[in-house]
Amino acid sequence: MKDFTSLYFVGAGGIGMAALERYFLSKGKRVAGYDRTPSELTAALVAEGVEIVFDEDPSLIPDYCLDPETTLVVYTPAVPAEHRGLCYFRENGFEVVKRARLLGEVTRASQSLCFAGTHGKTTTSSMAAHILQSSGMGCNAFLGGVLRNYGSNFLLSATSPYSVIEADEFDRSFHQLTPFIAVVTSTDPDHLDIYGDEEHYLESFAHFTSLIRPGGALIKHTGLKLRERVAEGVRVYTYSATGPADFHAEHVVKGDGTIRFDFVTPWETITDISLGVPVDINIDNAVAAMAACRLVDAPAEAMREAMATFQGAKRRFEFWLKEPGPGGRVMIDDYAHHPDELRASIESVKALYPGRRLTVVFQPHLYTRTRDFAPEFASALSLAPEVILLPIYPARELPIAGVESEIILRDITSEKKAVYTKEKLLNSIKSSNFEVLLTAGAGDIAELLPAIRDEYKKQER
Numbered sequence: 001m002k003d004f005t006s007l008y009f010v011g012a013g014g015i016g017m018a019a020l021e022r023y024f025l026s027k028g029k030r031v032a033g034y035d036r037t038p039s040e041l042t043a044a045l046v047a048e049g050v051e052i053v054f055d056e057d058p059s060l061i062p063d064y065c066l067d068p069e070t071t072l073v074v075y076t077p078a079v080p081a082e083h084r085g086l087c088y089f090r091e092n093g094f095e096v097v098k099r100a101r102l103l104g105e106v107t108r109a110s111q112s113l114c115f116a117g118t119h120g121k122t123t124t125s126s127m128a129a130h131i132l133q134s135s136g137m138g139c140n141a142f143l144g145g146v147l148r149n150y151g152s153n154f155l156l157s158a159t160s161p162y163s164v165i166e167a168d169e170f171d172r173s174f175h176q177l178t179p180f181i182a183v184v185t186s187t188d189p190d191h192l193d194i195y196g197d198e199e200h201y202l203e204s205f206a207h208f209t210s211l212i213r214p215g216g217a218l219i220k221h222t223g224l225k226l227r228e229r230v231a232e233g234v235r236v237y238t239y240s241a242t243g244p245a246d247f248h249a250e251h252v253v254k255g256d257g258t259i260r261f262d263f264v265t266p267w268e269t270i271t272d273i274s275l276g277v278p279v280d281i282n283i284d285n286a287v288a289a290m291a292a293c294r295l296v297d298a299p300a301e302a303m304r305e306a307m308a309t310f311q312g313a314k315r316r317f318e319f320w321l322k323e324p325g326p327g328g329r330v331m332i333d334d335y336a337h338h339p340d341e342l343r344a345s346i347e348s349v350k351a352l353y354p355g356r357r358l359t360v361v362f363q364p365h366l367y368t369r370t371r372d373f374a375p376e377f378a379s380a381l382s383l384a385p386e387v388i389l390l391p392i393y394p395a396r397e398l399p400i401a402g403v404e405s406e407i408i409l410r411d412i413t414s415e416k417k418a419v420y421t422k423e424k425l426l427n428s429i430k431s432s433n434f435e436v437l438l439t440a441g442a443g444d445i446a447e448l449l450p451a452i453r454d455e456y457k458k459q460e461r
Helices: 015-026 040-048 084-091 099-108 121-135 170-176 198-210 281-294 300-309 339-352 367-381 422-431 444-458
Strands: 006-010 030-034 051-053 071-075 095-098 111-116 140-147 152-155 162-167 181-184 217-221 235-242 247-255 258-264 269-274 318-322 330-334 358-362 386-389 416-419 436-440
Touching (some): 006 084, 015 040, 071 084, 099 111, 099 162, 111 121, 121 140, 121 162, 181 281, 247 281, 258 281, 269 281, 422 444
Parallel strands (some): 006 071, 030 051, 235 247, 386 416
Antiparallel strands (some): 140 152, 318 330
């Protein structure tokens, strides 16, 4: 890296790419890149000094990124191989690497806490980063969501030996990492367009555990199908929201919008943990994050304070409207895009607001995921009395014949169900007296949230 004075990121607007861009800006490198469309994140990156264009034309690459001796090119697997800018770099002798390889370099140069899993990894890694940062231990954190405590998905420390990494299994990216502490939150099959079947998906996680450096530790959720392979000298622990597990919660108390519990470790019990984002799934997430941080000697009081002040990551059970009073209307947004995530999100909302009518707006993400899990999505969505589906968000994929949101809709058993365009959704908000509204999905539904909230607030009551 010392030989490169500039970096060019193809897919610069991705949340994971943004953290690396900010990291290398802090190291004095010149940073530029391409993304398909402008966004709030690309605007923030440009303001911080990243030069971003939204056209594939190689002539728009800045002059300081045209020397293969001084420019490293980084890309995300979501970018198609025929991308004109990427082709230019490959045809002209540049070193072109995946984002995961750079993250791997960070893990090898630090004591890294790496959080992997089908779901839960963004919140657990964000909690761990907040613990280390607020304790004064510090860390360099590369996260998959923007932390509301910091307004960023990247935390920087010039002196801390620790890094916190969200370890992504897509395209086997987490195989580039060398964890000191590895956490595995879940192994429910996903990305079957990459892995083919559950067996190969589980094998990928097993390989990830083999990369933990000797002297480190694996912390895995109880009940996983994971068959870990760890090096000699790597400790293995289990965790759960409730025992039995090496790390777990006891004396859980819920009420008045709060959740409190005692955190039990193999050596001690840390009492009176209060969740800043009080939903059931965050008991699990908090136990995992605190377990990892306790293994690097984060102080008990610092963990207690961090959990109470943790505001969560954007688009992870994020409140957009919360009117006061027992009948106050509520709008919550969540990134849930896997059936198990969606089920957990819906169940959490129902537990928070028992007896209230729940409407879920869900945007399926990827044709392959919709094809592979349509019955499971339908089952999860059927927990809500009212469901609205948006058309599938394709991301990196081309359409698949016969795969559309309607294949989920037909198996939903809710009282009311429909597929709406974005325009029809916004129009429906004007005339629908929603009580509790949950929006979910990993696509561009996030861009609709301000308009949905504004229309929601203007409803006559």
